[in-house]
Amino acid sequence: MSVTAAQGFTAAGIAAGIKANGKPDLALVVNHGPRLAAAGVFTSNRVKAAPVHWSEQVLRGAVVSAVVLNSGGANACTGPKGFQDTHATAEKVAEVLGGEFNAGEIAVASTGLIGVPLPMEKLLPGIETAAAALSEDGGEDAAVAIKTTDTVHKTATVSQDGWTVGGMAKGAGMLAPGLATMLVVLTTDADLDSATLDRALRAATRTTFDRVDSDGCMSTNDTVLLLASGASGTAPAYEVFAEAVRTVCDDLARQLIGDAEGASKDIRIEVVGAASEEDAVEVGRSIARNNLLKCAIHGEDPNWGRVLSAIGTTGAAFDPDRLNVAINGVWVCKNGSVGEDRELVSMKDREVRITADLSAGGESAVIWANDLTAEYVHENSAYSS
Amino acid sequence: MSVTAAQGFTAAGIAAGIKANGKPDLALVVNHGPRLAAAGVFTSNRVKAAPVHWSEQVLRGAVVSAVVLNSGGANACTGPKGFQDTHATAEKVAEVLGGEFNAGEIAVASTGLIGVPLPMEKLLPGIETAAAALSEDGGEDAAVAIKTTDTVHKTATVSQDGWTVGGMAKGAGMLAPGLATMLVVLTTDADLDSATLDRALRAATRTTFDRVDSDGCMSTNDTVLLLASGASGTAPAYEVFAEAVRTVCDDLARQLIGDAEGASKDIRIEVVGAASEEDAVEVGRSIARNNLLKCAIHGEDPNWGRVLSAIGTTGAAFDPDRLNVAINGVWVCKNGSVGEDRELVSMKDREVRITADLSAGGESAVIWANDLTAEYVHENSAYSS
Numbered sequence: 001m002s003v004t005a006a007q008g009f010t011a012a013g014i015a016a017g018i019k020a021n022g023k024p025d026l027a028l029v030v031n032h033g034p035r036l037a038a039a040g041v042f043t044s045n046r047v048k049a050a051p052v053h054w055s056e057q058v059l060r061g062a063v064v065s066a067v068v069l070n071s072g073g074a075n076a077c078t079g080p081k082g083f084q085d086t087h088a089t090a091e092k093v094a095e096v097l098g099g100e101f102n103a104g105e106i107a108v109a110s111t112g113l114i115g116v117p118l119p120m121e122k123l124l125p126g127i128e129t130a131a132a133a134l135s136e137d138g139g140e141d142a143a144v145a146i147k148t149t150d151t152v153h154k155t156a157t158v159s160q161d162g163w164t165v166g167g168m169a170k171g172a173g174m175l176a177p178g179l180a181t182m183l184v185v186l187t188t189d190a191d192l193d194s195a196t197l198d199r200a201l202r203a204a205t206r207t208t209f210d211r212v213d214s215d216g217c218m219s220t221n222d223t224v225l226l227l228a229s230g231a232s233g234t235a236p237a238y239e240v241f242a243e244a245v246r247t248v249c250d251d252l253a254r255q256l257i258g259d260a261e262g263a264s265k266d267i268r269i270e271v272v273g274a275a276s277e278e279d280a281v282e283v284g285r286s287i288a289r290n291n292l293l294k295c296a297i298h299g300e301d302p303n304w305g306r307v308l309s310a311i312g313t314t315g316a317a318f319d320p321d322r323l324n325v326a327i328n329g330v331w332v333c334k335n336g337s338v339g340e341d342r343e344l345v346s347m348k349d350r351e352v353r354i355t356a357d358l359s360a361g362g363e364s365a366v367i368w369a370n371d372l373t374a375e376y377v378h379e380n381s382a383y384s385s
Numbered sequence: 386m387s388v389t390a391a392q393g394f395t396a397a398g399i400a401a402g403i404k405a406n407g408k409p410d411l412a413l414v415v416n417h418g419p420r421l422a423a424a425g426v427f428t429s430n431r432v433k434a435a436p437v438h439w440s441e442q443v444l445r446g447a448v449v450s451a452v453v454l455n456s457g458g459a460n461a462c463t464g465p466k467g468f469q470d471t472h473a474t475a476e477k478v479a480e481v482l483g484g485e486f487n488a489g490e491i492a493v494a495s496t497g498l499i500g501v502p503l504p505m506e507k508l509l510p511g512i513e514t515a516a517a518a519l520s521e522d523g524g525e526d527a528a529v530a531i532k533t534t535d536t537v538h539k540t541a542t543v544s545q546d547g548w549t550v551g552g553m554a555k556g557a558g559m560l561a562p563g564l565a566t567m568l569v570v571l572t573t574d575a576d577l578d579s580a581t582l583d584r585a586l587r588a589a590t591r592t593t594f595d596r597v598d599s600d601g602c603m604s605t606n607d608t609v610l611l612l613a614s615g616a617s618g619t620a621p622a623y624e625v626f627a628e629a630v631r632t633v634c635d636d637l638a639r640q641l642i643g644d645a646e647g648a649s650k651d652i653r654i655e656v657v658g659a660a661s662e663e664d665a666v667e668v669g670r671s672i673a674r675n676n677l678l679k680c681a682i683h684g685e686d687p688n689w690g691r692v693l694s695a696i697g698t699t700g701a702a703f704d705p706d707r708l709n710v711a712i713n714g715v716w717v718c719k720n721g722s723v724g725e726d727r728e729l730v731s732m733k734d735r736e737v738r739i740t741a742d743l744s745a746g747g748e749s750a751v752i753w754a755n756d757l758t759a760e761y762v763h764e765n766s767a768y769s770s
Contacts, residue, residue, distance in 0.1 A: 047697030047705045047721070077693050079706075079722030114690025115723055217677045217691075218698045291676070291757075292602045292765050299766030305499025306602075308462050312432030313603045320432045321464075336432070337464030338500055372676075372766075374759035380677050381684030381757075 002139025002155040003029050005166030006189040008229025011138035013145030016126020018072035018112075018119055024145035025072040026123065028130040029185055030097065031065055035230030036105065038064035039198035041205050043222035049076035050083040051108040052221060054090065058107050062194035064227055065105045067185055068093050068130075070123060071148050071170070073112040074181060076220040085118050086110075092124050096131040109223045111148055111170065111181040143168035146183055149379065151259055156251035158244040163190040163232040165244045169252040171222075181221040182209065182256065186248060189232035190241055200242040201226045208249035211281070212368040214260040215376070216289040224249075257368045262375030265297050265347075268368055269354045273324075275361035279316035283356060284367035286310045294372035300347035304333040307356060322359035328352060387524025387540035388414050390551030391574040393614025396523035398530030401511020403457035403497075403504055409530035410457040411508065413515040414570055415482065416450055420615030421490065423449035424583035426590050428607035434461035435468040436493040437606060439475065443492050447579035449612055450490045452570055453478050453515075455508060456533050456555070458497040459566060461605040470503050471495075477509050481516040494608040496533055496555065496566040528553035531568055534764065536644055541636035543629040548575040548617040550629045554637040556607075566606035567594065567641065571633060575626055576615035585627040586611045593634040596666070597753040599645040600761070601674040609634075642753045647761030650682050650732075652754045654739045658709075660746035664701035668741060669752035671695045679757035685732035689718040692741060707744035713737060 004011050009031055016026040031038075040059040042052050058064060068089055075082045090103040110118070133141070143153040150170050157166040171182030186201075205224055226245065236244075257266050269287050274280035287293065290310040296303035304325045311323060325333035330345045332338075352371075370376075389396050394416055401411040416423075425444040427437050443449060453474055460467045475488040495503070518526070528538040535555050542551040556567030571586075590609055611630065621629075642651050654672050659665035672678065675695040681688035689710045696708060710718035715730045717723075737756075755761075 045694060045697040046699075046703075047693045047708075074690075077690055077718065077722055079720065082722070114688075114694065115718070117723075215676050217675055218694060220690075220694050220697065290602055291600050291761075295762050295765035298762065301766065303499075305459075305462055305605075308432045309430060309499065309603060309605050312430040312605065314431075318431075323432070333462065333500070335464065337462055337467070338502075372762055374762045376676075377680050377683065377757055377759045377762060380680035381686065 001157045001166050002143045002168045003166055003185050003187045004136055004139035005157040006164040006187045006229060008032050008189050008231030009187045010134040010136055011142040012130045012133035012135065013138065013141030014126060014130045014133055016129065017122040018070055025070055026126040026130050027069040027142035027145040028134060029067045029142060030134055031227050031229050033229055035191060035228055036063045036065050037192060037194040037197055037228040038062060039194055039201040039226045041201060041224045043219055045218045045220050047220050049074050049110060049221040050078060050086040051075055051110045052223060053083060054086045055107040055109065055223060058104060061104060063105045064107050065101050066093055066097060067107045067109065067225055068127065069109040069146050069183055071111050071146050073110060073116055073118045074114050074221050075110040075118050076114040078117050081117060085120055088120065089123060092127045096128050107225055109183045111183055111221055114220060139168065146170040149261055154252055154255040156248045158247050161234065161236065163234045163236055164188060165248050167248050167252060169256060171256050181219040184224040184252060186226040188228045189230065190228055191230035191233055191235040192228050192241060196238060197226050197228055200245045203242055204246040204249040208246065208253040211366060212253045212257050213285060213288040214257065214370045257370060260370040261379050262373045263370035264373055265352050265371035266350055266368065267297055267352045267354060267370060268366060270364065270366045271356045271358065272364040273357040273359045273361060274363040275317040277363045277365055280363050280365035282314050283311055283316050283358065284365050286314045287354065287356060288367045288369035291372055297352055298371035298373050302327040302332055302342045302345040302347060307354060308333065311356060316358060317360045318358040324357040324359065326355040386542045386551050387528045387553040388551055388570050388572045389521050389524035390542040391549040391572045391614060393417050393574050393616030394572045395519040395521055396527040397515045397518035397520065398523065398526030399511060399515045399518055402507040403455055410455055411511040411515050412454040412527035412530040413519060414452045414527060415519055416612050416614050418614055420576060420613055421448045421450050422577060422579040422582055422613040423447060424579055424586040424611045426586060426609045428604055430603045430605050432605050434459050434495060434606040435463060435471040436460055436495045437608060438468060439471040440492040440494065440608060443489060446489060448490045449492050450486050451478055451482060452492045452494065452610055453512065454494040454531050454568055456496050456531050458495060458501055458503045459499050459606050460495040460503050461499040463502050466502060470505055473505065474508060477512045481513050492610055494568045496568055496606055499605060524553065531555040534646055539637055539640040541633045543632050546619065546621065548619045548621055549573060550633050552633050552637060554641060556641050566604040569609040569637060571611040573613045574617035575613055576618055576620040577613050577626060581623060582611050582613055585630045588627055589631040589634040593631065593638040596751060597638045597642050598670060598673040599642065599755045642755060645755040646764050647758045648755035649758055650737050650756040651735055652682055652737045652739060652756065654752045654754060655749065656741045656743065657749040658742040658744045658746060659748040660702040662748045662750055665748050665750035667699050668696055668701050668743065669750050671699045672739065672741060673752045673754035676757055682737055683756035683758050687712040687717055687727045687730040687732060692739060693718065696741060701743060702745045703743040709742040709744065711740040
């Protein structure tokens with residue numbers, strides 16, 4: 001159902017020949033209104049791809065009539081020519097969609113290898129093909145076309161009281177992942193303005209995409225867009241709408257972690273007893289990024305010492321002698337020292353739950369991560385992977 | 386020659402039975418004076434092992450008569466009993482060495498698995514064995530006894546004008562590495578006071594051990610000690626002595642990187658054109674810790690896009706459009722975009738040189754790192770590795 005679950009949207013996903021293997025690599029999502037409201041969140045990497053610079057400008061106008069996305073090339077670190085290519089892409093979409101479309105209202109997103117110019121001679125004709133294929137059932141095709149190292153395409157939908165939030169995502173990690181950039185397009189037919197969309201989207205991404213950390217590497221291309229058509233004629237209350245957006249984002253974020261490159265475990269890290277939410281997130285990220293712990297989880301070794309050594313590198317408020325750690329519900333570390341018998345911990349399931357209790361307050365946060373595997377190394381050490 | 390290269394020191398390395406495999410696991414280094422000056426640098430991890438807490442207290446007195454080191458157990462996260470064990474270890478050394486030795490002047494260092502109590506019934510008798518084996522030629526044995534996952538023992542010596550600085554090291558990474566904690570003992574017969582040793586040691590570690598980063602993981606046990614006996618009767622000028630200490634530290638640091646767990650490449654990351662040394666170090670560390678880049682280097686893929694994405698996550702002063710990156714001397718990225726042909730880059734050698742030019746000033750720094758390999762994952766995912 002993806003981006004066409006909500007009324008007022010058409011989409012398409014086609015093979016333009018950008019990928020050498022001939023797989024789908026170009027997606028188009030069009031908002032037919034009556035509203036063209038939109039919000040966007042982008043990578044915080046200071047080295048940003050050309051399409052990120054472009055789309056940030058488009059979002060400043062708070063009107064987005066279409067989104068064009070390509071896999072097979074990130075168009076990052078490609079210089080002034082890369083930005084011209086993004087501009088030409090938006091112009092081409094405006095041209096083929098017809099008179100009422102304006103390039104300045106068309107967002108562009110790209111994913112693939114950094115530092116390689118896009119094959120515009122294939123991409124531009126592909127836009128004509130995609131426009132001809134636009135359909136109210138095109139959401140799945142679009143979700144497939146934005147895949148890179150993803151093994152499955154990712155979609156999610158929430159519907160209630162006559163309105164819908166749906167979306168698609170690609171990527172193998174956090175809002176700031178690695179080569180496998182995260183691209184997300186959400187659509188809704190709720191009748192809400194761009195300021196409301198922006199508030200709901202930022203609230204949702206802060207606790208979903210921002211808290212998955214597959215490999216600690218931040219992309220140059222991450223893009224999350226929320227488009228509203230108003231086609232349902234319904235304007236839900238903010239809190240209800242925001243919760244629907246959060247639910248879709250959470251669903252897609254979990255799908256990203258579940259399909260991360262080479263991963264064999266999904267690790268849910270819950271930090272409790274923190275003096276502040278910021279402390280909880282800092283500690284959670286430090287645990288999530290500890291390569292030694294990620295290896296131990298892969299080996300189904302409940303190595304709580306590596307959790308403590310990761311906590312110890314943070315600036316969060318805690319007393320080392322009051323730290324407690326549970327792995328899959330067994331408190332293997334109590335008061336900074338040996339707790340329950342580690343032999344009681346079973347780690348056979350794909351999901352592994354780590355709870356770190358800082359004993360310093362009442363705040364908490366959940367971060368999702370993956371284990372570190374030989375397959376991850378293999379997948380990311382191959383030439384131009 | 387290790388810690389007995391300098392006059393005034395004896396050492397021993399024996400098998401006390403702490404390691405299940407029967408390999409050497411206990412080292413003793415004794416300063417016979419006439420001076421007992423000392424300086425120490427310890428892990429900045431806030432979760433510190435019992436021997437680190439103990440030795441930090443000992444160093445406050447600025448007098449160290451002996452150092453006892455064990456492999457086979459980190460004595461970290463072992464609670465009040467762990468600290469008692471460290472205290473008992475120092476007391477035992479004082480007892481067996483005889484009347485003039487005081488437990489409060491005996492440093493203790495441990496390395497091995499976190500969260501497991503030391504087998505004191507083996508360690509304490511081992512101290513008697515080690516004391517009986519003390520010799521002016523015992524430096525090599527001591528260096529062997531502190532190994533854990535090290536494949537070779539590490540020693541270095543500089544001699545000039547009648548005085549010597551020698552040392553031993555174990556570990557697989559930075560001053561703040563992972564499970565394979567870094568322990569270093571340096572000795573000298575130069576006739577210098579503890580304040581001078583402290584100044585020279587901090588200056589040396591800041592640009593050597595502090596700038597190797599094998600896997601981004603910080604240990605609970607890292608310890609670097611410098612002991613002076615004054616036995617040469619020579620008091621070299623500070624600058625000359627400091628340079629000798631820096632040379633020995635640099636040599637040992639490079640040996641650590643060259644023997645890092647599972648590594649197939651040593652990566653020399655030089656950041657130039659930085660606005661400040663702090664910026665250069667921050668950028669160097671960010672590049673050093675990027676898992677995707679570490680995989681690419683393993684695959685001999687000159688993937689400069691991953692270098693740029695790592696630089697982009699820092700707060701250093703730079704303009705993305707003025708970044709330049711060379712890999713093994715080939716400027717594959719110029720002005721933030723495609724530079725010289727990446728096919729010109731050969732990465733067959735173990736050493737890989739990355740130069741990142743921030744075009745923002747005149748400061749620079751060098752960070753050493755390793756690649757990420759399937760062997761690293763394997764070695765660190767085995768149960769209780």
